[in-house]
Amino acid sequence: MKLNYGIIGTGMMGCEHIRNLKKIPDVNITAISDPNETSREWAIYACGDKFMPEQYSDHKKLLARDDIDVVVVATPNFTHIDIMRDVFETEKHVLLEKPMCTNLSDGLEVLEGSKKHSGLVWIGLEYxxxxxxxxxxxxxxxxxxxxxxxxxxxxxxxxxxxxxxxxxxxxxxxxxxxxxxxxxxxxxxxxxxxxxxxxxxxxxxxxxxxxxxxxxxxxxxxxxxxxxxxxxxxxxxxxxxxxxxxxxxxxxxxxxxxxxxxxxxxxxxxxxxxxxxxxxxxxxxxxxxxxIKEIGFHHGSSFIEHLELINCIKTGTEPLVDSKAGLxxxxxxxxxxxxxxxxxxxxxxxxxx
Ligand SMILES: NC(=O)c1ccc[n+]([C@@H]2O[C@H](COP(=O)([O-])OP(=O)(O)OC[C@H]3O[C@@H](n4cnc5c(N)ncnc54)[C@H](O)[C@@H]3O)[C@@H](O)[C@H]2O)c1
The missing domain is CATH 3.30.360.10 (Dihydrodipicolinate Reductase; domain 2)
Structure with missing residues (x-):
């Protein structure tokens, strides 16, 4: 089963995710979104000739695509809540970067949303x-x-x-x-x-x-x-x-x-x-x-994070790092x-x- 990814936010951490996903078989990066043109260029550079993603400045357009199975949200912390509200309108699996949110009420909202969401919600606590x-x-x-x-x-x-x-x-x-x-x-x-x-x-x-x-x-x-x-x-x-x-x-x-x-x-x-x-x-x-095939900035832990997330998706098991751990x-x-x-x-x- 090939998984199609969308990367929302392609600054430092979004590009780190791209470099990790490049080393995993049966993965495609179908689309990226970032309002910042330079960040989008970083993502295209990180994709090299392995992936040829469609580019969007608005994450809603990326989320509207039916052919994306998993999204990675690597945007500034204060934007996580609004993007997660949009993700919860879809059925996509999501890796949401840490920290889950910046305040308690947003964190509780993501926890509640995760319980109802049909896709898997994984928080990026890869240490x-x-x-x-x-x-x-x-x-x-x-x-x-x-x-x-x-x-x-x-x-x-x-x-x-x-x-x-x-x-x-x-x-x-x-x-x-x-x-x-x-x-x-x-x-x-x-x-x-x-x-x-x-x-x-x-x-x-x-x-x-x-x-x-x-x-x-x-x-x-x-x-x-x-x-x-x-x-x-x-x-x-x-x-x-x-x-x-x-x-x-x-x-x-x-x-x-x-x-x-x-x-x-x-x-x-x-x-x-x-x-x-x-x-x-x-x-x-x-x-x-x-x-581990990519050491990256976190001693290979981001690579293992992706392997484990994919394994949970493929086996239909609960995420190893869920929204409760995030909260x-x-x-x-x-x-x-x-x-x-x-x-x-x-x-x-x-x-x-
Ligand atoms: N897990 C880790 O070890 C780790 C390490 C570093 C950063 N992070 C987390 O990753 C997230 C991103 O951090 P970073 O270091 O990459 O920051 P960054 O500033 O390098 O990149 C953030 C990018 O998100 C973009 N962005 C802003 N709003 C957006 C939106 N609505 N849709 C799409 N893109 C949008 C910005 O234009 C920017 O390009 C943060 O939550 C941060 O805490 C996690």
């Missing part, structure tokens, strides 16, 4: 499929009962985007939603419980302070510590710094249980397993996923943004009301 993360997931029983999870991301500032949409909270949902939904998704995946209380401290201390767009200075934070308490007593912590370029690792993940600890660094090939009883550690090789990851980010604003802990049960 789950990075080989170091998959290796850690495969060995999780070695730590005993999970008690603590710490994720550190120390990296470069936000990149330039088309029309600079990522410089303002109103367009992104805030740094802890835009960027860190990936990490909150990993926390929700690795901890066998639900988050219930979020405390955060953060600020914009170094980045984008000398930039102005229509007279306005960007308002996105560039560093934060976020603590999350889970209902069953586990706790997680995110340590984010976005003025830390030049380091060896971008992410470090440490998962501790009552019997031992697993830790990994990305990019890297090592998983360390500490055993409390033996008072020792051993180094385990990361299991490489030999299905849960953005919910922690929104609560953390609110905790920074108010200086108070945020209880998710209250926040959801």
């Amino acid at each position: 789950r499929f990075m080989p170091p993360v998959q290796s850690l997931i495969n060995k999780i029983d070695k730590v005993g009962k999970v008690k603590m999870l710490s994720i550190r991301e120390h990296r470069f500032p936000f990149l330039k985007k088309v029309d600079d949409w990522n410089r303002f909270n109103k367009n992104t949902g805030g740094t802890l939603v835009e960027k860190c939904c990936h990490f909150f998704d990993l926390m929700n995946l690795l901890i066998p419980s639900n988050p219930h209380k979020v405390y955060a401290s953060g600020n914009q201390d170094a980045n984008h302070l000398d930039e102005k767009y229509d007279g306005e200075v960007p308002d996105i934070i560039d560093n934060s510590f976020v603590l999350i308490d889970y209902e069953a007593g586990q706790r997680a912590m995110l340590d984010l710094c976005m003025f830390a370029e030049g380091g060896k690792y971008e992410q470090e993940i440490v998962l501790t249980g009552d019997k031992g600890k697993l830790e990994t660094k990305i990019p890297g090939n090592e998983l360390l397993l500490t055993n409390r009883k033996e008072n020792s550690f051993k180094s385990l090789e990361i299991e490489q996923d030999n299905r 849960d990851s953005m919910l922690v980010g929104l609560a953390a943004q609110e905790s920074i604003r108010s200086g108070q802990p945020v209880f998710l049960e209250e926040f959801l009301k």
Whole structure:
């Protein structure tokens, strides 16, 4: 069965999806849409001579085509809700880029829409499929009962985007939603419980302070510590710094249980397993996923994301990363943004009301 794709939004991430889809058999990119002509040219360049998509400036025209089975939505975060309303008018399968939306009411609307939608709705939280993360997931029983999870991301500032949409909270949902939904998704995946209380401290201390767009200075934070308490007593912590370029690792993940600890660094090939009883550690090789044919910007995880999505479509199974996971990851980010604003802990049960 050949699947016909439509790509909505062909900036950085849309083109990353195109390059991944090029390496997958039985896939065609039938159409692309983007209001920006330069972005459309990037997409045509990315397609090379493999695909010859029809081009649209309006995504509604792409969605009106009956011959498209799957759409990829890779547009600025604040546009996701309107585009998803249009996708829900069709029966198409959709990969919606993270974060699902920028605010709670839009997120809840996408969750409800997904439940009624006949196509599959998949959220682009592909960090789950990075080989170091998959290796850690495969060995999780070695730590005993999970008690603590710490994720550190120390990296470069936000990149330039088309029309600079990522410089303002109103367009992104805030740094802890835009960027860190990936990490909150990993926390929700690795901890066998639900988050219930979020405390955060953060600020914009170094980045984008000398930039102005229509007279306005960007308002996105560039560093934060976020603590999350889970209902069953586990706790997680995110340590984010976005003025830390030049380091060896971008992410470090440490998962501790009552019997031992697993830790990994990305990019890297090592998983360390500490055993409390033996008072020792051993180094385990990361299991490489030999299905990966395109490394891209995310260590091959976007390629695996597409393979898994196609497998769910072909087998008629539920998406591995559904709208509930999309909402849960953005919910922690929104609560953390609110905790920074108010200086108070945020209880998710209250926040959801
Ligand atoms: N999963 C990941 O790891 C990852 C990485 C980067 C970006 N993203 C997400 O992908 C999305 C796009 O980010 P990007 O980095 O590609 O941004 P970008 O600015 O490079 O590209 C966005 C493109 O969307 C276009 N666009 C705007 N409105 C549109 C509409 N209605 N229809 C079609 N196109 C439209 C813009 O003209 C632009 O070309 C964002 O939601 C972002 O958070 C995800």
